[in-house]
Amino acid sequence: MLFNSVIFIMVFLPLTLLGFFSLQQLKNPIYAKLFLTGASLFFYGYYNPWYLLLLGGSLLCNHGCSKLFELCKGQKSRRLVLIAGLFVNLGILFYFKYFNFFIDNCNMLLHTDWNIEKIALPLGISFFTFQQISYVVDRYRNDAPYYSLLDYACFITFFPQLIAGPIVLHSEFVPQLAARKNRKPDAEKFFDGFSLFILGLGKKVLLADVLARPVNAAFDDINIIRYYIDFPTGWLIILFYAFELYFDFSGYCDMARGISKMFGFELPINFDSPFKSETITEFWRRWHITLSRFLTTYIYIPLGGNRRGTAIRCRNTLIVFFISGIWHGASWNFIFWGLFHGFGMITENLFPKLRLPWAWLRKVVTFLFFTLSMVLFRSDSLQTAGLYLKRMFTADITPYLSRLGNSLQLPETFAITKLLQLKAPELVEPFNLVVFALLFIISCILIAGPKAEEWLCKKGRTRRGLFLLATIFTWSLISLSQVSTFLYFNF
Secondary structure, three states: OOOOOHHHHHHHHHHHHHHHHHHHOOOOOHHHHHHHHHHHHHHHOOOOOOHHHHHHHHHHHHHHHHHHHHHOOOHHHHHHHHHHHHHHHHHHHHHHHHHHHHHHHHHHHHOOOOOOOOOOOOOOHHHHHHHHHHHHHHHHOOOOOOOOHHHHHHHHHOHHHHOOOOOOOHHHHHHHHHOHHHHOOOHHHHHHHHHHHHHHHHHHHHHHHHHHHHHHHHHOOHHHHHHOOOHHHHHHHHHHHHHHHHHHHHHHHHHHHHHHHHHOOOOOOOOOOHHHOOOHHHHHHHOOHHHHHHHHHHHHOOOOOOOOOHHHHHHHHHHHHHHHHHHHOOOHHHHHHHHHHHHHHHHHHHOHHHOOOOHHHHHHHHHHHHHHHHHHHHOOOHHHHHHHHHHHOOOOOOOHHHHHHHHOOOHHHHHHHHHHHHHOHHHHHHHHHHHHHHHHHHHHHHHHOOOHHHHHHHHOOOHHHHHHHHHHHHHHHHHHHHOOOOHHHHO
């Protein structure tokens, strides 16, 4: 089930809130937890119930490891339990996400002809697997208590963060589940949560999905890249993709945090205005914060972090970014994308004197670095990425930019476009380019402006703010006829 769907907004979410808070009024909180876990499982299995077997099996295995840590006292036996837990989690992730990639590369390198069916990628497998790995490792370190199966299941399956994060730690959720203050609905939290949900929905439906149209028009046809992409068009399209990815994923996280607030829970922030970063290092403290936290806590620091000299620090940085790249997808594109960021961070750390003098210039260079890396992130192969990069720096000028606005075809401008086609057809392309430019300007303004929660804190309860929230919600609902999935569902 998708957050940006009528059935979720009008049926599932209201019924789940009503059922949860009704059961919370009983003396025994177990019924509310059972209801919330059951609703989350229904949410996850809505389109494909078979995924529930994988999620349930993974959940039971990891909870079993947690129980074994409770029973095992010797360090050797605890280490064996840890290895078994990691083997199960990484084995599941490898089979469903990387096995086809592994076979394809074996066929290429060994000149074999192994043929297997394409293995479908279960929704959210990267997120709930990392979340469970963090718990198993914390249990091994004695940094986490033993939770009952119900509390653990509620923590892992909580539907706002189940499919695309943020990657939540046990210490951030389970204590809230037990807190008595969350037994009754809080009107102020509900308003803040619903308002944040609206802003996230607007980011996704009104911006990310619209920005995706010219991006998909270019990348889905290799001939457009080969013959029509030029310097201005190439940069404009990849800028649109950077905006699309940000609005799509941060919009999802805003919705997830907003829904959680409605239930009385706080989820960790996953984005902190990343495009305002002055360095690549700062960027990764602001972008996908919970993934960076996981990689730092469970990989970078155990490898030695920055405590064992410059060479080891550089090695650890590359390992972390290699894992970050392949976590995003089973493709050499993602691996090189991760390493590209890794080498960028290493260069910053090794040559601090190269730091540019003005803050605004550092922000521009960091943003352009990220935007350039998006070519690898969006392309379906290294060959396509190489061709696109070549066209981005070509001196040829093609007429494709003047036709790029036609790819938007917004329902909001349909009547004006039709009128121009009848009365002044020569103005259709200029009008579409104006709409295209307005979309670009609005995206830049929102990226440079305050975060969603900062805006809500300052203006969310003013008359103008309430009117804007109502407008965004109504406009988004009307636009839900063309529902699309979130980009990070693929990762």
